[in-house]
Amino acid sequence: MPKIVVTGGCGFIGSNFLVRFVPKMTDSTFVNVDKLTYAGNPASVAEIANALNYEFARVDIADAEAVRALFDDVRPDWVFHFAAESHVDRSILGPREFFLSNVIGTVNLLEACRHLWKTADGHVFHHVSTDEVYGSLGAEGAFTETTPYDPSSPYSASKAASDHAVRAYHRTYGLPVVVTNCSNNYGPRQFPEKLVPLMILNALEGKPLPVYGRGANVRDWLYVEDHCDAILAAATRGAPGSTYNIGGSCELANLDVVHAICDAVAEGTGKDPAALRRLVTFVADRPGHDFRYAMDTAKIRAELGWEPRETFATGMKRTVRWYLDNPAWVDGVRTGEYRKWMETNYSGRTTR
Numbered sequence: 001m002p003k004i005v006v007t008g009g010c011g012f013i014g015s016n017f018l019v020r021f022v023p024k025m026t027d028s029t030f031v032n033v034d035k036l037t038y039a040g041n042p043a044s045v046a047e048i049a050n051a052l053n054y055e056f057a058r059v060d061i062a063d064a065e066a067v068r069a070l071f072d073d074v075r076p077d078w079v080f081h082f083a084a085e086s087h088v089d090r091s092i093l094g095p096r097e098f099f100l101s102n103v104i105g106t107v108n109l110l111e112a113c114r115h116l117w118k119t120a121d122g123h124v125f126h127h128v129s130t131d132e133v134y135g136s137l138g139a140e141g142a143f144t145e146t147t148p149y150d151p152s153s154p155y156s157a158s159k160a161a162s163d164h165a166v167r168a169y170h171r172t173y174g175l176p177v178v179v180t181n182c183s184n185n186y187g188p189r190q191f192p193e194k195l196v197p198l199m200i201l202n203a204l205e206g207k208p209l210p211v212y213g214r215g216a217n218v219r220d221w222l223y224v225e226d227h228c229d230a231i232l233a234a235a236t237r238g239a240p241g242s243t244y245n246i247g248g249s250c251e252l253a254n255l256d257v258v259h260a261i262c263d264a265v266a267e268g269t270g271k272d273p274a275a276l277r278r279l280v281t282f283v284a285d286r287p288g289h290d291f292r293y294a295m296d297t298a299k300i301r302a303e304l305g306w307e308p309r310e311t312f313a314t315g316m317k318r319t320v321r322w323y324l325d326n327p328a329w330v331d332g333v334r335t336g337e338y339r340k341w342m343e344t345n346y347s348g349r350t351t352r
Protein backbone atom coordinates (compact mmCIF):
# COMPACT_ATOMS: atom_id res chain seq x y z
CA MET A 1 0.00 0.00 0.00
CA PRO A 2 2.21 2.90 -1.21
CA LYS A 3 1.96 6.21 0.60
CA ILE A 4 1.99 9.02 -1.91
CA VAL A 5 2.74 12.69 -1.30
CA VAL A 6 1.35 14.98 -3.99
CA THR A 7 2.63 18.55 -3.66
CA GLY A 8 0.53 21.37 -5.11
CA GLY A 9 -2.57 19.17 -5.16
CA CYS A 10 -4.90 22.17 -4.85
CA GLY A 11 -3.54 23.74 -8.06
CA PHE A 12 -4.66 23.08 -11.61
CA ILE A 13 -2.76 19.94 -12.65
CA GLY A 14 -2.27 18.53 -9.13
CA SER A 15 -6.02 18.67 -8.39
CA ASN A 16 -6.85 16.97 -11.69
CA PHE A 17 -4.27 14.29 -10.84
CA LEU A 18 -5.84 13.67 -7.41
CA VAL A 19 -9.44 13.73 -8.65
CA ARG A 20 -8.43 11.23 -11.36
CA PHE A 21 -6.36 8.78 -9.28
CA VAL A 22 -7.53 8.88 -5.62
CA PRO A 23 -10.77 6.99 -6.49
CA LYS A 24 -8.94 4.56 -8.82
CA MET A 25 -5.90 3.76 -6.63
CA THR A 26 -7.70 2.71 -3.45
CA ASP A 27 -4.73 0.63 -2.27
CA SER A 28 -2.66 3.83 -2.00
CA THR A 29 -2.89 6.67 0.53
CA PHE A 30 -2.55 10.20 -0.86
CA VAL A 31 -1.35 13.21 1.16
CA ASN A 32 -1.90 16.52 -0.62
CA VAL A 33 0.77 19.01 0.53
CA ASP A 34 -0.11 22.56 -0.45
CA LYS A 35 0.61 26.06 0.87
CA LEU A 36 -2.70 27.33 -0.56
CA THR A 37 -1.30 30.33 -2.40
CA TYR A 38 -3.67 32.41 -4.55
CA ALA A 39 -3.50 29.51 -7.07
CA GLY A 40 -4.34 26.78 -4.56
CA ASN A 41 -8.02 26.11 -4.11
CA PRO A 42 -9.47 23.44 -1.78
CA ALA A 43 -12.71 23.52 -3.83
CA SER A 44 -10.75 21.91 -6.68
CA VAL A 45 -10.44 18.69 -4.64
CA ALA A 46 -13.86 18.86 -2.94
CA GLU A 47 -15.05 15.67 -4.63
CA ILE A 48 -12.30 13.55 -3.03
CA ALA A 49 -11.90 15.48 0.25
CA ASN A 50 -13.74 12.78 2.25
CA ALA A 51 -12.16 9.77 0.56
CA LEU A 52 -10.67 7.31 3.08
CA ASN A 53 -7.31 7.24 1.23
CA TYR A 54 -6.89 11.06 1.09
CA GLU A 55 -5.51 13.67 3.52
CA PHE A 56 -4.57 17.32 3.24
CA ALA A 57 -1.57 19.07 4.88
CA ARG A 58 -1.08 22.80 4.60
CA VAL A 59 2.69 23.19 4.31
CA ASP A 60 4.98 25.67 2.55
CA ILE A 61 7.61 23.56 0.77
CA ALA A 62 10.06 26.48 1.07
CA ASP A 63 10.05 25.83 4.86
CA ALA A 64 12.69 23.09 5.26
CA GLU A 65 11.80 22.18 8.84
CA ALA A 66 8.10 21.87 8.09
CA VAL A 67 8.84 19.64 5.08
CA ARG A 68 11.20 17.44 7.09
CA ALA A 69 8.67 17.06 9.96
CA LEU A 70 5.90 16.19 7.52
CA PHE A 71 7.98 13.59 5.71
CA ASP A 72 9.16 12.02 8.98
CA ASP A 73 5.51 11.71 9.96
CA VAL A 74 4.00 10.55 6.64
CA ARG A 75 7.03 8.52 5.45
CA PRO A 76 5.96 8.60 1.78
CA ASP A 77 7.01 5.92 -0.69
CA TRP A 78 6.36 8.07 -3.77
CA VAL A 79 6.37 11.85 -4.28
CA PHE A 80 4.63 13.61 -7.17
CA HIS A 81 5.97 17.16 -7.11
CA PHE A 82 3.59 19.63 -8.77
CA ALA A 83 3.87 22.59 -6.35
CA ALA A 84 5.30 25.71 -7.95
CA GLU A 85 4.67 29.31 -8.74
CA SER A 86 3.55 28.72 -12.33
CA HIS A 87 2.55 31.96 -14.04
CA VAL A 88 5.14 33.54 -16.37
CA ASP A 89 3.68 37.07 -16.21
CA ARG A 90 3.74 37.03 -12.39
CA SER A 91 7.38 35.91 -12.48
CA ILE A 92 8.22 38.97 -14.58
CA LEU A 93 6.63 41.31 -12.05
CA GLY A 94 7.95 39.49 -8.95
CA PRO A 95 10.62 36.80 -9.50
CA ARG A 96 11.72 36.16 -5.91
CA GLU A 97 8.81 33.98 -4.84
CA PHE A 98 9.47 31.77 -7.87
CA PHE A 99 13.00 30.95 -6.76
CA LEU A 100 11.90 30.32 -3.17
CA SER A 101 9.06 27.92 -3.99
CA ASN A 102 10.39 26.37 -7.19
CA VAL A 103 14.09 25.99 -6.36
CA ILE A 104 14.43 26.01 -2.55
CA GLY A 105 11.09 24.20 -2.23
CA THR A 106 12.25 21.43 -4.57
CA VAL A 107 15.59 21.09 -2.77
CA ASN A 108 13.78 20.82 0.59
CA LEU A 109 11.68 17.93 -0.79
CA LEU A 110 14.76 16.22 -2.23
CA GLU A 111 16.57 16.54 1.09
CA ALA A 112 13.62 15.08 3.00
CA CYS A 113 13.55 12.09 0.62
CA ARG A 114 17.33 11.64 0.81
CA HIS A 115 17.16 11.38 4.59
CA LEU A 116 14.09 9.13 4.61
CA TRP A 117 14.80 6.67 1.80
CA LYS A 118 17.59 4.30 2.79
CA THR A 119 17.39 2.45 -0.54
CA ALA A 120 15.96 3.34 -3.95
CA ASP A 121 13.69 0.27 -3.95
CA GLY A 122 9.98 1.03 -3.97
CA HIS A 123 10.49 4.79 -4.17
CA VAL A 124 10.14 7.48 -6.80
CA PHE A 125 10.46 11.26 -6.75
CA HIS A 126 8.52 12.45 -9.79
CA HIS A 127 9.34 16.04 -10.74
CA VAL A 128 6.73 17.78 -12.89
CA SER A 129 8.38 20.30 -15.17
CA THR A 130 7.85 22.31 -18.30
CA ASP A 131 8.94 22.67 -21.93
CA GLU A 132 9.82 26.31 -21.16
CA VAL A 133 13.21 25.22 -19.75
CA TYR A 134 14.39 24.63 -23.35
CA GLY A 135 13.83 28.25 -24.40
CA SER A 136 12.29 29.46 -27.64
CA LEU A 137 12.09 27.81 -31.09
CA GLY A 138 11.92 29.49 -34.48
CA ALA A 139 9.51 28.27 -37.14
CA GLU A 140 11.09 24.79 -37.39
CA GLY A 141 12.11 21.94 -35.09
CA ALA A 142 11.03 20.47 -31.75
CA PHE A 143 12.55 20.01 -28.29
CA THR A 144 13.93 16.55 -27.44
CA GLU A 145 15.00 15.29 -24.03
CA THR A 146 18.60 16.26 -24.87
CA THR A 147 17.95 19.83 -26.07
CA PRO A 148 20.20 22.17 -24.01
CA TYR A 149 18.41 24.31 -21.45
CA ASP A 150 17.97 27.99 -22.37
CA PRO A 151 15.22 29.49 -20.17
CA SER A 152 13.91 33.00 -20.90
CA SER A 153 11.69 34.04 -17.97
CA PRO A 154 12.28 34.02 -14.21
CA TYR A 155 9.64 31.24 -14.08
CA SER A 156 11.41 29.03 -16.61
CA ALA A 157 14.82 29.79 -15.07
CA SER A 158 13.51 28.65 -11.68
CA LYS A 159 12.06 25.47 -13.21
CA ALA A 160 15.35 24.81 -15.04
CA ALA A 161 17.26 25.17 -11.75
CA SER A 162 14.86 22.77 -10.04
CA ASP A 163 15.25 20.19 -12.85
CA HIS A 164 19.04 20.37 -12.47
CA ALA A 165 18.73 19.89 -8.70
CA VAL A 166 16.53 16.81 -9.16
CA ARG A 167 18.98 15.22 -11.61
CA ALA A 168 21.94 16.09 -9.34
CA TYR A 169 20.26 14.18 -6.47
CA HIS A 170 20.02 11.15 -8.75
CA ARG A 171 23.63 11.30 -9.91
CA THR A 172 25.12 12.15 -6.51
CA TYR A 173 22.93 10.27 -4.04
CA GLY A 174 21.20 7.70 -6.27
CA LEU A 175 17.77 9.17 -5.46
CA PRO A 176 15.22 7.43 -7.73
CA VAL A 177 13.89 10.41 -9.70
CA VAL A 178 11.88 10.82 -12.90
CA VAL A 179 11.52 14.20 -14.63
CA THR A 180 8.78 15.04 -17.12
CA ASN A 181 8.75 18.23 -19.19
CA CYS A 182 5.35 19.09 -20.60
CA SER A 183 3.83 21.67 -22.93
CA ASN A 184 0.80 23.93 -22.22
CA ASN A 185 -2.08 22.24 -20.42
CA TYR A 186 -5.74 23.22 -20.50
CA GLY A 187 -8.83 21.75 -18.87
CA PRO A 188 -10.99 21.98 -15.74
CA ARG A 189 -9.84 23.78 -12.55
CA GLN A 190 -7.26 26.06 -14.22
CA PHE A 191 -6.85 29.43 -12.51
CA PRO A 192 -8.25 32.13 -14.85
CA GLU A 193 -5.00 34.08 -15.18
CA LYS A 194 -3.87 31.58 -17.85
CA LEU A 195 -4.79 32.12 -21.52
CA VAL A 196 -7.49 29.44 -21.92
CA PRO A 197 -9.68 29.99 -18.84
CA LEU A 198 -9.22 33.78 -19.03
CA MET A 199 -10.50 33.82 -22.60
CA ILE A 200 -13.39 31.43 -21.82
CA LEU A 201 -14.62 33.55 -18.90
CA ASN A 202 -14.11 36.88 -20.68
CA ALA A 203 -15.95 35.57 -23.76
CA LEU A 204 -18.83 34.36 -21.59
CA GLU A 205 -19.06 37.83 -20.03
CA GLY A 206 -18.58 39.82 -23.26
CA LYS A 207 -15.29 41.33 -22.01
CA PRO A 208 -12.22 42.12 -24.19
CA LEU A 209 -9.96 39.15 -25.04
CA PRO A 210 -6.42 40.53 -24.49
CA VAL A 211 -3.99 38.94 -26.97
CA TYR A 212 -0.29 39.75 -26.51
CA GLY A 213 1.51 41.21 -29.57
CA ARG A 214 -0.32 40.03 -32.71
CA GLY A 215 -1.20 36.57 -31.36
CA ALA A 216 1.44 34.87 -33.55
CA ASN A 217 3.32 33.07 -30.75
CA VAL A 218 2.90 29.31 -30.93
CA ARG A 219 2.22 26.88 -28.07
CA ASP A 220 1.64 23.11 -28.06
CA TRP A 221 -1.59 22.18 -26.21
CA LEU A 222 -2.41 19.09 -24.14
CA TYR A 223 -5.59 18.25 -22.22
CA VAL A 224 -4.74 18.01 -18.52
CA GLU A 225 -6.01 14.42 -18.05
CA ASP A 226 -3.63 13.24 -20.78
CA HIS A 227 -0.77 14.94 -18.89
CA CYS A 228 -1.82 13.20 -15.65
CA ASP A 229 -1.85 9.79 -17.37
CA ALA A 230 1.61 10.45 -18.82
CA ILE A 231 2.97 11.40 -15.37
CA LEU A 232 1.65 8.21 -13.76
CA ALA A 233 3.05 6.11 -16.62
CA ALA A 234 6.49 7.75 -16.37
CA ALA A 235 6.64 7.50 -12.56
CA THR A 236 5.59 3.88 -12.37
CA ARG A 237 7.21 2.49 -15.54
CA GLY A 238 10.04 4.93 -16.37
CA ALA A 239 13.61 4.02 -15.44
CA PRO A 240 15.06 5.87 -12.39
CA GLY A 241 16.97 8.93 -13.55
CA SER A 242 15.03 9.22 -16.81
CA THR A 243 13.40 12.23 -18.46
CA TYR A 244 10.35 12.23 -20.75
CA ASN A 245 8.99 15.02 -22.90
CA ILE A 246 5.18 15.21 -22.93
CA GLY A 247 3.07 17.15 -25.40
CA GLY A 248 -0.09 17.14 -27.44
CA SER A 249 1.45 17.41 -30.92
CA CYS A 250 -1.03 20.24 -31.29
CA GLU A 251 0.77 23.44 -32.21
CA LEU A 252 -1.40 26.52 -32.52
CA ALA A 253 -0.78 30.26 -32.79
CA ASN A 254 -2.37 32.10 -29.85
CA LEU A 255 -4.85 33.93 -32.06
CA ASP A 256 -6.07 30.58 -33.44
CA VAL A 257 -6.46 29.29 -29.88
CA VAL A 258 -8.55 32.32 -28.96
CA HIS A 259 -10.71 31.92 -32.08
CA ALA A 260 -11.24 28.23 -31.25
CA ILE A 261 -12.27 29.21 -27.72
CA CYS A 262 -14.76 31.73 -29.14
CA ASP A 263 -16.24 28.98 -31.31
CA ALA A 264 -16.43 26.48 -28.42
CA VAL A 265 -18.06 29.10 -26.14
CA ALA A 266 -20.53 29.96 -28.94
CA GLU A 267 -21.36 26.26 -29.37
CA GLY A 268 -21.87 25.80 -25.63
CA THR A 269 -24.04 28.88 -25.14
CA GLY A 270 -25.73 29.74 -28.44
CA LYS A 271 -23.83 33.07 -28.62
CA ASP A 272 -22.73 34.44 -32.02
CA PRO A 273 -19.12 33.24 -32.69
CA ALA A 274 -18.32 36.23 -34.92
CA ALA A 275 -19.38 38.65 -32.16
CA LEU A 276 -17.14 36.79 -29.69
CA ARG A 277 -14.17 37.00 -32.07
CA ARG A 278 -14.69 40.76 -32.31
CA LEU A 279 -13.83 40.94 -28.57
CA VAL A 280 -10.16 40.19 -29.43
CA THR A 281 -7.99 43.15 -28.37
CA PHE A 282 -4.28 43.20 -29.18
CA VAL A 283 -2.24 44.46 -26.22
CA ALA A 284 1.44 45.07 -25.46
CA ASP A 285 3.57 41.95 -25.68
CA ARG A 286 5.12 39.99 -22.79
CA PRO A 287 8.82 40.94 -22.27
CA GLY A 288 11.07 38.10 -23.41
CA HIS A 289 8.05 36.29 -24.92
CA ASP A 290 9.20 32.90 -26.26
CA PHE A 291 8.06 32.63 -29.87
CA ARG A 292 7.35 28.93 -30.22
CA TYR A 293 7.39 25.66 -28.24
CA ALA A 294 7.09 22.21 -29.79
CA MET A 295 7.76 18.83 -28.20
CA ASP A 296 9.23 15.69 -29.74
CA THR A 297 7.33 13.02 -27.75
CA ALA A 298 8.78 9.97 -29.58
CA LYS A 299 10.47 8.67 -26.39
CA ILE A 300 7.40 8.45 -24.14
CA ARG A 301 5.30 7.06 -27.00
CA ALA A 302 7.85 4.34 -27.84
CA GLU A 303 8.97 3.39 -24.30
CA LEU A 304 5.71 3.73 -22.36
CA GLY A 305 3.07 3.49 -25.09
CA TRP A 306 1.50 6.79 -23.94
CA GLU A 307 -0.68 8.71 -26.42
CA PRO A 308 -2.97 11.67 -25.79
CA ARG A 309 -6.66 10.72 -25.94
CA GLU A 310 -8.31 14.12 -26.36
CA THR A 311 -8.09 16.18 -29.51
CA PHE A 312 -7.98 19.96 -29.08
CA ALA A 313 -11.62 20.17 -30.26
CA THR A 314 -12.95 17.54 -27.81
CA GLY A 315 -10.78 18.76 -24.94
CA MET A 316 -11.84 22.38 -25.44
CA LYS A 317 -15.51 21.39 -25.58
CA ARG A 318 -15.12 19.57 -22.23
CA THR A 319 -13.23 22.53 -20.77
CA VAL A 320 -15.85 25.11 -21.75
CA ARG A 321 -18.60 22.80 -20.41
CA TRP A 322 -16.75 22.52 -17.07
CA TYR A 323 -16.52 26.31 -16.66
CA LEU A 324 -20.22 26.67 -17.58
CA ASP A 325 -21.19 23.99 -15.03
CA ASN A 326 -19.03 25.32 -12.17
CA PRO A 327 -19.92 29.00 -11.57
CA ALA A 328 -19.38 28.62 -7.79
CA TRP A 329 -15.77 27.50 -8.37
CA VAL A 330 -15.23 30.47 -10.70
CA ASP A 331 -16.71 32.95 -8.18
CA GLY A 332 -14.56 31.42 -5.44
CA VAL A 333 -11.27 32.05 -7.24
CA ARG A 334 -12.04 35.51 -8.59
CA THR A 335 -11.32 37.20 -5.29
CA GLY A 336 -9.98 40.68 -4.54
CA GLU A 337 -6.47 39.34 -5.10
CA TYR A 338 -7.52 38.19 -8.57
CA ARG A 339 -9.02 41.57 -9.45
CA LYS A 340 -5.82 43.25 -8.23
CA TRP A 341 -3.73 40.97 -10.48
CA MET A 342 -5.91 41.71 -13.51
CA GLU A 343 -5.50 45.44 -12.88
CA THR A 344 -1.71 45.12 -12.37
CA ASN A 345 -1.05 42.95 -15.43
CA TYR A 346 -3.39 44.48 -17.97
CA SER A 347 -3.80 48.18 -17.14
CA GLY A 348 -0.19 48.94 -18.14
CA ARG A 349 -0.55 47.28 -21.57
CA THR A 350 -1.39 49.84 -24.24
CA THR A 351 -4.16 48.84 -26.60
CA ARG A 352 -3.15 49.03 -30.24
Ligand code: NAD
Nearest residue numbers: 008010011012013035036037039040061083084086101185
Ligand atom coordinates in the same frame (compact mmCIF):
# COMPACT_ATOMS: atom_id res chain seq x y z
P1 NAD B 1 -0.86 26.15 -10.34
O1 NAD B 1 -0.28 27.51 -10.22
O2 NAD B 1 -2.26 25.99 -10.84
O3 NAD B 1 -0.82 25.42 -8.92
C1 NAD B 1 0.33 25.43 -8.12
C2 NAD B 1 -0.03 24.83 -6.76
O4 NAD B 1 1.17 24.81 -5.98
C3 NAD B 1 -1.06 25.65 -5.98
O5 NAD B 1 -1.99 24.80 -5.36
C4 NAD B 1 -0.21 26.38 -4.93
O6 NAD B 1 -0.92 26.67 -3.74
C5 NAD B 1 0.91 25.37 -4.70
N1 NAD B 1 2.14 26.00 -4.21
C6 NAD B 1 2.82 27.04 -4.76
N2 NAD B 1 3.89 27.36 -4.00
C7 NAD B 1 3.90 26.48 -2.96
C8 NAD B 1 4.74 26.28 -1.84
N3 NAD B 1 5.80 27.09 -1.62
N4 NAD B 1 4.48 25.28 -0.98
C9 NAD B 1 3.41 24.46 -1.20
N5 NAD B 1 2.55 24.61 -2.22
C10 NAD B 1 2.80 25.61 -3.10
O7 NAD B 1 0.15 25.31 -11.23
P2 NAD B 1 -0.15 24.19 -12.33
O8 NAD B 1 -0.47 24.84 -13.61
O9 NAD B 1 -1.06 23.18 -11.75
O10 NAD B 1 1.32 23.56 -12.49
C11 NAD B 1 1.72 22.45 -11.68
C12 NAD B 1 3.14 22.07 -12.04
O11 NAD B 1 3.18 21.70 -13.42
C13 NAD B 1 4.16 23.20 -11.89
O12 NAD B 1 5.35 22.65 -11.38
C14 NAD B 1 4.36 23.71 -13.31
O13 NAD B 1 5.66 24.24 -13.46
C15 NAD B 1 4.18 22.44 -14.11
N6 NAD B 1 3.69 22.61 -15.49
C16 NAD B 1 2.55 23.34 -15.73
C17 NAD B 1 2.06 23.41 -17.04
C18 NAD B 1 0.80 24.18 -17.37
O14 NAD B 1 0.47 24.32 -18.56
N7 NAD B 1 0.04 24.68 -16.39
C19 NAD B 1 2.74 22.76 -18.08
C20 NAD B 1 3.91 22.05 -17.79
C21 NAD B 1 4.36 21.97 -16.48
Ligand code: DAU
Nearest residue numbers: 086087088130131132183184193194195210211212217254
Ligand atom coordinates in the same frame (compact mmCIF):
# COMPACT_ATOMS: atom_id res chain seq x y z
O1 DAU C 1 4.57 25.59 -21.76
C1 DAU C 1 4.22 25.18 -20.47
C2 DAU C 1 3.89 26.39 -19.62
O2 DAU C 1 2.61 26.85 -20.07
C3 DAU C 1 3.85 26.10 -18.13
O3 DAU C 1 5.13 25.73 -17.70
C4 DAU C 1 3.39 27.34 -17.36
O4 DAU C 1 3.26 27.03 -15.99
C5 DAU C 1 2.05 27.76 -17.90
O5 DAU C 1 1.63 28.96 -17.26
C6 DAU C 1 2.12 27.97 -19.41
O6 DAU C 1 2.94 29.13 -19.72
P1 DAU C 1 2.53 30.15 -20.88
O7 DAU C 1 3.20 31.43 -20.64
O8 DAU C 1 2.69 29.53 -22.21
O9 DAU C 1 0.93 30.25 -20.57
P2 DAU C 1 -0.08 31.48 -20.56
O10 DAU C 1 -1.45 30.89 -20.42
O11 DAU C 1 0.32 32.53 -19.60
O12 DAU C 1 0.09 32.07 -22.04
C7 DAU C 1 -0.11 31.26 -23.18
C8 DAU C 1 0.22 32.13 -24.38
O13 DAU C 1 -0.82 33.14 -24.50
C9 DAU C 1 1.52 32.87 -24.28
O14 DAU C 1 2.13 32.95 -25.56
C10 DAU C 1 1.12 34.28 -23.82
C11 DAU C 1 -0.26 34.46 -24.42
N1 DAU C 1 -1.21 35.28 -23.61
C12 DAU C 1 -1.37 34.97 -22.31
C13 DAU C 1 -2.26 35.69 -21.53
C14 DAU C 1 -2.44 35.40 -20.05
C15 DAU C 1 -1.95 36.27 -24.23
O15 DAU C 1 -1.82 36.51 -25.44
N2 DAU C 1 -2.84 36.97 -23.46
C16 DAU C 1 -3.00 36.75 -22.13
O16 DAU C 1 -3.82 37.46 -21.49
